[in-house]
Amino acid sequence: MAITRYNQHPDIFLTMTANRNWPEITSALLPHQKPIDRLDLIACVFELKRKCFMKEIEANRVFGNKVAHVFIIEFKKRGLPHIYALLFLKGLDKIWTCAQVDKLVCAEFLDPNDELMFFETIKCCMVHGPCGARNPQAPYMENGKCTERYPRTFVETITMDQDGYLIYRCRNNGQLHIVIGK
Structure with a gap:
């Protein structure tokens, strides 16, 4: 401290x-x-x-x-x-700004044609779920809601919520990725 x-x-x-x-x-x-x-x-x-x-x-x-x-x-x-x-x-x-964070953090799937290794790592290790109606017994479910606030809505730009937590950019590009075991 x-x-x-x-x-x-x-x-x-x-x-x-x-x-x-x-x-x-x-x-x-x-x-x-x-x-x-x-x-x-x-x-x-x-x-x-x-x-x-x-x-x-x-x-x-x-x-x-x-x-x-x-x-x-x-x-x-x-x-x-x-x-x-x-x-x-x-x-x-x-x-100090959301724009600076946006240069460092990506909460989106990368293009598998450009970054296959990173795409596979994200798909394998960094996808949350399933929770909610698909899996109400998930360990992070409490009172019928995901404690990690998933599923999250798509957002076009990084913003900050009322508590000062960042909401990372995650655009809806129309792509669907199948994650085995999730």
Whole structure:
């Protein structure tokens, strides 16, 4: 909390979760082993990727001039490490407007013809659901409503709600993507 005395509120809240299907993990498994059998391996690979990711942010100034960061690592229910990081930017790189956020955050499916790897990652790992009428027993359902406020409506531009939370741009481009297992 003391860091906010000097740098105000963080500009970026970033999360990263280990993926048990990372090739560095699956290629190191012995015959008949599953990733869940090697939580030590998952933690090691995650730490290497975390260090590389933070170094990339620092060295290449991915988000601009970073003045400070803090993070915590937790282990989720299935044993996967997960990082919560707060990044503090300085000067002209501080984020003050929705337009600045729009340059950093995308809540839309990318074009599979241009960015197939990112498209598949989003489809596999970042799609919420099903909830609501399709799955009223989902763990994030409460009193017949999704606690994560899904399904969300399409919006043409990024805006901020009355509580100061961002509503990310997610345009209706007419495309429908089938997500297996969702």
